[in-house]
Amino acid sequence: MSSANIAIPAAHRVGHFSYAIRNIVSEAKRVEASGRRVRYMNIGNPPAFGFQPPPHLVEAVIQALRNGENGYCPSVGLLAAREAVAEEYTGRGWAISPDRVLITTGTSEAIELTLTALVDAGREVLVPLPIYPLYTAVLAKLEATPVYYRTDPDSGWLPDLDQLERMITPKTRALVVIDPNNPTGASYPTAVRRALIACAERHGLPILVDEVYGDLGYGGPVSPLGSLAPEAAIISLSSLSKGFVAPGWRTGWLAVANTPRLDEVVGAIKKLADGRLCSPTMTQFAIPVALRGDRTSQQTLRDAMRERAAITTSMLQAIPGVTCVAPQAAFYAMPKVALPPGKSDQDYVLALLRATGILVVYGSGFGMSPTEGYMRIVFLAAPNELREIYGLVGQFTADYLR
Numbered sequence: 001m002s003s004a005n006i007a008i009p010a011a012h013r014v015g016h017f018s019y020a021i022r023n024i025v026s027e028a029k030r031v032e033a034s035g036r037r038v039r040y041m042n043i044g045n046p047p048a049f050g051f052q053p054p055p056h057l058v059e060a061v062i063q064a065l066r067n068g069e070n071g072y073c074p075s076v077g078l079l080a081a082r083e084a085v086a087e088e089y090t091g092r093g094w095a096i097s098p099d100r101v102l103i104t105t106g107t108s109e110a111i112e113l114t115l116t117a118l119v120d121a122g123r124e125v126l127v128p129l130p131i132y133p134l135y136t137a138v139l140a141k142l143e144a145t146p147v148y149y150r151t152d153p154d155s156g157w158l159p160d161l162d163q164l165e166r167m168i169t170p171k172t173r174a175l176v177v178i179d180p181n182n183p184t185g186a187s188y189p190t191a192v193r194r195a196l197i198a199c200a201e202r203h204g205l206p207i208l209v210d211e212v213y214g215d216l217g218y219g220g221p222v223s224p225l226g227s228l229a230p231e232a233a234i235i236s237l238s239s240l241s242k243g244f245v246a247p248g249w250r251t252g253w254l255a256v257a258n259t260p261r262l263d264e265v266v267g268a269i270k271k272l273a274d275g276r277l278c279s280p281t282m283t284q285f286a287i288p289v290a291l292r293g294d295r296t297s298q299q300t301l302r303d304a305m306r307e308r309a310a311i312t313t314s315m316l317q318a319i320p321g322v323t324c325v326a327p328q329a330a331f332y333a334m335p336k337v338a339l340p341p342g343k344s345d346q347d348y349v350l351a352l353l354r355a356t357g358i359l360v361v362y363g364s365g366f367g368m369s370p371t372e373g374y375m376r377i378v379f380l381a382a383p384n385e386l387r388e389i390y391g392l393v394g395q396f397t398a399d400y401l402r
């Protein structure tokens with residue numbers, strides 16, 4: 001008997017893998033095909049809105065290609081790049097040596113390598129709610145369990161520390177902290193950051209801190225979490241994607257605290273990294289240039305985002321039925337709509353898309369309950385376009401809630 005007509009099944013674990021930020025684009029394409037202009041406010045991709053990496057970074061990559069740097073490099077990355085990352089952390093108060101730095105294919109690969117090195121199937125990892133969905137997607141792949149600790153919109157999206165501590169069990173393997181935060185735009189005060197470290201240390205847990213928005217605090221760069229406790233078991237993850245607006249280069253890093261408690265984990269991460277050979281070589285040449293060179297473009301970017309955040313907050317707050325916590329960093333806001341009974345956040349977001357062409361992501365794509373009515377907005381568009389967009393959101397929402 002021939003099996004030629006029987007569909008080949010995909011692995012079950014992929015059933016738990018979802019990434020709403022990109023999944024909803026298929027619906028947007030349908031709307032676009034019907035002739036309506038779509039405004040993509042679903043993905044934090046600054047070059048799509050005219051922001052570009054500083055020319056000296058671009059020059060470094062071009063030069064690398066002209067110099068024939070087309071081969072593999074060491075799995076851990078180019079030494080010059082690792083030295084620059086180590087110097088950056090050290091200069092910001094967290095002493096790191098280059099041998100504790102690994103260059104990755106974006107923060108995304110740093111997340112995947114670190115969780116894979118730390119977490120066995122059936123174990124638990126504490127992640128903030130709302131969550132940047134790659135964490136839960138990777139945990140699904142590892143057959144491990146995300147345990148959500150609440151961050152509270154009433155306190156500016158700060159973690160609920162009491163609840164967090166109550167959720168730690170013998171199965172817990174790590175605490176994920178995303179600060180500054182996507183999707184909420186929060187930037188945690190020092191007291192909260194210290195409390196997170198103290199909690200993790202009390203329970204012997206490593207912290208994976210995602211600091212990809214560390215250079216985009218509206219009040220200036222945010223110091224690395226490790227600078228508050230150099231002895232703590234902290235692994236920091238970051239990249240050129242946001243602070244240097246080069247997300248398509250897929251170039252990032254992870255840095256591991258200089259504590260012997262993490263030596264085995266460093267070894268495991270390096271072993272995993274060997275298996276994928278290396279991350280792209282030519283863009284690694286931009287890392288030393290980015291971190292040691294002129295950084296005035298980052299101030300320009302912070303100023304631009306502060307202005308957009310203010311427009312976003314004031315215009316959304318002015319819409320009846322909508323509330324929005326003011327972001328403190330990055331280019332995201334997480335407003336809430338008081339949904340009519342029986343409606344979900346996805347219903348609202350799809351109706352908004354079909355009626356106006358505005359694409360945002362429903363809060364349940366970040367783990368929120370669908371009836372709470374959250375959505376995440378990426379506010380990288382120009383101020384005037386944002387005003388126009390929020391005007392349309394206001395008109396649509398008035399009709400929707402009538």
Ligand SMILES: Cc1ncc(COP(=O)(O)O)c(C=O)c1O
Nearest residue numbers: 044106107108132182239241252
């Ligand atoms: C919190 C967070 N972590 C990681 C990433 C992925 O960044 P990268 O482009 O460095 O892989 C993003 C991208 O939006 C993010 O928001």
